[in-house]
Amino acid sequence: MPNAPIPALDELAKLHPADVADRLQRLPHAEAGALLHQLPDVTAAAALAEVEREKLPELLADFSIAQLARLFQQLPPDDAVDLLQHLPARRRREVLTALPPERAAEFKSLLRHPEDTAGGIMDNRFIALRDQMTVEAARELLRARAEQERREDVAYLYVTDEQERLVGIVSLRDLVFRRAERRIGEIMNRDVKFLRATDDQEQAARQFERYHYLGLPVLDDEDRLIGVVKASDALAIARREATEDMQLMVGLSGEERALTPWPRSVKRRVPWLCVNLVTAFGAASVVGLFEDTIARWTLLAVFMPIVAGMGGNAGAQTLTVIIRDLALGELSPGDGRRALVKEVTVGVMNGLIIGVIVGFAGFAWKGDPWLGLIIGCAMLLNLAAAGLSGVLVPYGLKACKVDPALASSIFVTTITDVAGFFFFLGLGALTLRWLA
């Protein structure tokens, strides 16, 4: 097709921006770029704000500085700043220079907040009332603002003092049904939950889950109201963060998707596979210590996958629970020790149960009571090691100021492999010596 048909363009402009973004994402890059250029600025800008983060850099690369400046002016400041953050530093500066000075200043003040904080996700547009205002005056203010800007949905209005410090909150519903002459100060709720601009975005998501609010105000260090975070924005974050941990655990980047083009996937996965290779050689060298033992008692090699497999899975169970609770903030600082005691206890108990089963199974399969005893004991020790490492690895990563999920599965598996082979083959070597 030389040109995308114009009626389709009309259709697109009528859709929700998220749906336009969805269509764009399904097109090959060149077609998506061409389509974006044909859409009205306001539609193109809104769609870009909804495009998956991973596809943004290449779509944004198609636009000139002047075009970007024009598009970003069509967006709510928080969305514009989100897009700005996906531009290379030099282009970002150029776009800021190309914008009207007051717009640039607004964007710059938002850009000061790190992307993963409440300040980084907040909307800086909110309606602030004063406590001396009447309900009628507040309604008037809302009416004026509604005509002036196309705003997203609001559920609450905030009350600030002369220093712009937050002193109360009024729900829109109260504004509708309270008598017109009442003072805002009389009807506002003074017990307001809020976020600090520096709060982690995960923390923000947790507050929404806990208190079921539709929006939360964001304060700076001097208690001044500087923005608002909506529940639905926190939702997107909660989902992204929760699934990011799953991916980090096995050495994937948080942005990888099933249909990410394969060269990009290979580029991102190979480094962690190489780390895993180094650790696997570590496990292999433990086996290497017992080469003579295996040469004399080959059956031990047959049982090695059972030691490794069970230890790996038990370790992954502990690790997953710990990562989850750390990520969702359900573990208080003092809880680490309790979790460690609990997981080692679980490891020992599971080890006793599985050790007895595997011991008898080994004996039944190969008819060698010594083998059964050795594999049973090794299993007990290995599952205890799995519980220990499943707690210590994420806490250790956290202590090193690294995301506790990062490649943690690789490290835990290595520890259970090394410990498992050492116990199993070591017990085998001792038995051989003792029987000799």
Place this chain on the structure above:
Amino acid sequence: MPNAPIPALDELAKLHPADVADRLQRLPHAEAGALLHQLPDVTAAAALAEVEREKLPELLADFSIAQLARLFQQLPPDDAVDLLQHLPARRRREVLTALPPERAAEFKSLLRHPEDTAGGIMDNRFIALRDQMTVEAARELLRARAEQERREDVAYLYVTDEQERLVGIVSLRDLVFRRAERRIGEIMNRDVKFLRATDDQEQAARQFERYHYLGLPVLDDEDRLIGVVKASDALAIARREATEDMQLMVGLSGEERALTPWPRSVKRRVPWLCVNLVTAFGAASVVGLFEDTIARWTLLAVFMPIVAGMGGNAGAQTLTVIIRDLALGELSPGDGRRALVKEVTVGVMNGLIIGVIVGFAGFAWKGDPWLGLIIGCAMLLNLAAAGLSGVLVPYGLKACKVDPALASSIFVTTITDVAGFFFFLGLGALTLRWLA
């Protein structure tokens, strides 16, 4: 202490229910029960609605039928029904019988919706307007309803026709600033996004993430408005489901937490460890096929952990991406084949890269070129198998109508173990025969 101090009770009653629930959860069971009984009904009921699902059954068990009926009447119907669902079937029936008939009927109609659907999480209280109403009349209705019941935050009002079918939506903001004599029909938005009562709750969460709404209406099969879901409720679900998948993958229940008492953890983890044991014996029996080969060439046993470790991690990478995208609904039905092709391609490319590295490393370590060649080739084949099984296992589970995450990591690891050992030891056996 014979009795909890009364001032503390006063303090508790002033806190947000989520904070009361938090304190309860940190107490030993007996103390939490005693405290609940001392709290005013409305505080106790609200706190129970916020308690972690896992702790509910034992806390609810402390109450008589009459007490439960009294407590549940203090709650919004959706919260009451959520608690009812955590009672054993017999007690649930008894509580329903003890309730006033109209309350019981309301709860029963909500109980008809499965817990994990939009109908199961919706609030059945909403304000429905008619399109012929004036803005003033709508404000009056809102005022009357606000006095009648202590409602949660509202952001939208819904407009229905005579058959209670949803025809439009009005934001509270519009109600504030539109002129009093305007008709609702003139100011309402007719293009309404909605949920079906039968929609999966994950689906509901996705809609919120996509469109950033504060609330979504829920319709029955005949387009009648029957309830509303709030963004913050969807948030709790999105988090729970996303982390549940992480846990299911390694054979944990979705409810397990780091501080779940150890006997319960053991009871839940042992069954899947047993499944893993059976599959590990499967992998071991593949090794058993090559016992003679290992007896003649012990070095092969030393390299086995590298084959297993790398295959397991590569499989986990593919699996994690697929589970994530399936859970978040980012894979359309036709995308399975594309994902398969992509992941096998990634497996082959990673296999070539890692295969060459591991081949040279193996040669360098043990000085045996044949060993390097064998381990390199086995690695290539095993990583391709990892890509294949990482896609086929979750899709296979899904085809069997099982959660694609369920114990998928155990199955994928088994496949990579079996395939890896077969390729590696098989190539070793062939080489021995050929060199002989």
